[in-house]
Amino acid sequence: MSLASLVRKLEQFVRLSPVDHVILNRASTERVRHFGPRVDIVREGEKPKDVHLILSGWACRYKQLEDGRRQVVSFFLPGDICDVNVFILREMDHSIGTITAVSIADLSREFFDKVAAEHPRIVTAFWWETLVNAAIQREWTMSLGQRTALERIAHLLCEIWLRLRLAGLTQGDSCDFPLTQGDLADATGLSKVHVNRTLQELRAEGLIVLKGKTLSVPNLDRLMRAGLFNPNYLHMDHEGRQLDAVGTPSDAAAG
Amino acid sequence: MSLASLVRKLEQFVRLSPVDHVILNRASTERVRHFGPRVDIVREGEKPKDVHLILSGWACRYKQLEDGRRQVVSFFLPGDICDVNVFILREMDHSIGTITAVSIADLSREFFDKVAAEHPRIVTAFWWETLVNAAIQREWTMSLGQRTALERIAHLLCEIWLRLRLAGLTQGDSCDFPLTQGDLADATGLSKVHVNRTLQELRAEGLIVLKGKTLSVPNLDRLMRAGLFNPNYLHMDHEGRQLDAVGTPSDAAAG
DNA sequence: TGTGCAATGTAACATACGTTATTGAAAACG
DNA sequence: CGTTTTCAATAACGTATGTTACATTGCACA
Numbered sequence: 139m140s141l142a143s144l145v146r147k148l149e150q151f152v153r154l155s156p157v158d159h160v161i162l163n164r165a166s167t168e169r170v171r172h173f174g175p176r177v178d179i180v181r182e183g184e185k186p187k188d189v190h191l192i193l194s195g196w197a198c199r200y201k202q203l204e205d206g207r208r209q210v211v212s213f214f215l216p217g218d219i220c221d222v223n224v225f226i227l228r229e230m231d232h233s234i235g236t237i238t239a240v241s242i243a244d245l246s247r248e249f250f251d252k253v254a255a256e257h258p259r260i261v262t263a264f265w266w267e268t269l270v271n272a273a274i275q276r277e278w279t280m281s282l283g284q285r286t287a288l289e290r291i292a293h294l295l296c297e298i299w300l301r302l303r304l305a306g307l308t309q310g311d312s313c314d315f316p317l318t319q320g321d322l323a324d325a326t327g328l329s330k331v332h333v334n335r336t337l338q339e340l341r342a343e344g345l346i347v348l349k350g351k352t353l354s355v356p357n358l359d360r361l362m363r364a365g366l367f368n369p370n371y372l373h374m375d376h377e378g379r380q381l382d383a384v385g386t387p388s389d390a391a392a393g
Numbered sequence: 394m395s396l397a398s399l400v401r402k403l404e405q406f407v408r409l410s411p412v413d414h415v416i417l418n419r420a421s422t423e424r425v426r427h428f429g430p431r432v433d434i435v436r437e438g439e440k441p442k443d444v445h446l447i448l449s450g451w452a453c454r455y456k457q458l459e460d461g462r463r464q465v466v467s468f469f470l471p472g473d474i475c476d477v478n479v480f481i482l483r484e485m486d487h488s489i490g491t492i493t494a495v496s497i498a499d500l501s502r503e504f505f506d507k508v509a510a511e512h513p514r515i516v517t518a519f520w521w522e523t524l525v526n527a528a529i530q531r532e533w534t535m536s537l538g539q540r541t542a543l544e545r546i547a548h549l550l551c552e553i554w555l556r557l558r559l560a561g562l563t564q565g566d567s568c569d570f571p572l573t574q575g576d577l578a579d580a581t582g583l584s585k586v587h588v589n590r591t592l593q594e595l596r597a598e599g600l601i602v603l604k605g606k607t608l609s610v611p612n613l614d615r616l617m618r619a620g621l622f623n624p625n626y627l628h629m630d631h632e633g634r635q636l637d638a639v640g641t642p643s644d645a646a647a648g
Numbered sequence: 649t650g651t652g653c654a655a656t657g658t659a660a661c662a663t664a665c666g667t668t669a670t671t672g673a674a675a676a677c678g
Numbered sequence: 679c680g681t682t683t684t685c686a687a688t689a690a691c692g693t694a695t696g697t698t699a700c701a702t703t704g705c706a707c708a
Contacts, residue, residue: 282537283582327538371486
């Protein structure tokens with residue numbers, strides 16, 4: 139289904155050929171699996187076999203300490219690829235769990251070997267994906283190390299917002315937002331109670347409207363300022379294309 | 394000089410051919426630069442041109458907020474590669490600065506293109522390096538989000554210790570340790586004062602001896618327990634090779 | 649071989665955030 | 679359609695860590 143999100147995202151960065159499209163399309167329809175919400179897709183310690191492409195739904199990567207302390211280390215949105223080439227490692231150092239119901243396509247080692255040999259544009263696009271994911275992880279390090287609770291949450295919301303927008307999953311100034319306050323707590327290293335307090339503060343300042351499972355961001359600039367958010371780490375611009383162009387896919391693709 | 398550390402590290406994971414050795418050797422002697430301590434090698438916002446291989450000395454990646462808050466997001470030790478393929482991005486989202494005097498080799502885009510086309514073993518080794526760096530960044534997220542000050546510092550020391558040992562840079566139970574308490578503070582998201590308090594605590598419990606620029610770890614197991622350290626994320630084992638084999642390079646290479 | 653600056657150490661005090669507990673409101677479910 | 683469970687909200691209280699300030703040590707360099 140939402141192979142569209144992957145292609146849209148990658149094409150923001152590299153122009154893919156018709157053949158590239160066919161390859162990606164085939165890979166994402168061959169071995170599809172479905173999961174319910176709040177379920178593990180992969181567990182720490184397992185041998186990684188395939189690379190997972192999120193077709194729909196939200197998931198997360200998380201780690202746990204012996205005593206149960208849990209940290210969400212990243213979120214996966216539709217169009218995200220879990221870890222290009224993970225299968226060269228012997229075992230997973232983290233788990234992947236769903237937030238909502240999720241559909242994934244399993245991408246085999248053979249698929250990546252073929253891509254590496256025959257589809258250089260896709261290789262570049264996958265490297266871009268890999269480098270951006272690394273940059274996101276660094277930015278989370280920055281957030282957890284230096285940002286206050288309010289800045290941290292504002293920053294995370296900006297990041298999710300921009301990533302959803304790039305994947306074509308925002309409607310106007312709002313989007314689906316299935317994360318619970320507990321999820322936000324696990325991702326930001328805060329307690330649930332403090333996440334609650336902080337969300338109220340963001341609401342009180344009119345920076346967000348968050349109700350049910352919908353988030354609205356009436357003024358992205360203000361939210362970005364509140365979170366000391368600098369979008370450079372998402373590397374959404376390429377070859378002179380500007381961040382503002384996001385949201386107008388036809389223009390962007392033409393660039 | 395310390396191309397040895399890179400090769401030793403990579404060979405822990407993939408057996409490289411004699412030709413691979415020649416290629417790496419040439420790349421790491423062609424364009425070498427030297428820097429003093431506490432100096433920037435690359436600055437946020439610049440266009441990435443080359444990939445940097447650390448030949449000797451310690452460096453770090455760091456980010457800064459507008460108001461000056463600074464976070465070290467990773468350390469580079471001899472044999473580390475800064476970011477395979479960064480040059481596909483338009484601009485750096487972080488800076489790289491030296492801790493000690495540092496020598497680096499600049500690896501060009503052409504070098505990576507050539508490797509990609511002709512040296513599959515090196516490609517695999519570079520992917521391993523990339524995946525391990527990602528795993529380290531996730532583990533830092535875990536540390537900053539969930540570990541207490543003492544756990545955080547103990548964990549970081551274990552990580553550095555194992556990475557140095559893999560690079561062949563430990564002597565018995567001690568190693569060079571040029572990080573100041575300020576560096577540790579920037580890396581762990583703690584204040585300098587609290588880093589000082591916490592180091593005293595680690596010393597008092599006999600977990601570390603840290604004096605001048607030398608660190609000794611009399612009992613790695615105990616330090617690992619104090620930091621809730623699980624070495625799996627460093628992916629130092631491969632094809633049945635065990636972590637214990639680290640430190641006996643000839644055996645390891647024979648595996 | 650001082651002399652200056654950076655790094656370390658210590659103390660007193662401040663605070664952002666955590667913990668525990670309870671309640672109400674939605675969802676999920678049988 | 680009630681029942682159960684999860685999620686959100688709020689309050690009272692506790693604490694790990696931050697801040698400011700200053701003293702001490704150690705090392706680079708003149």
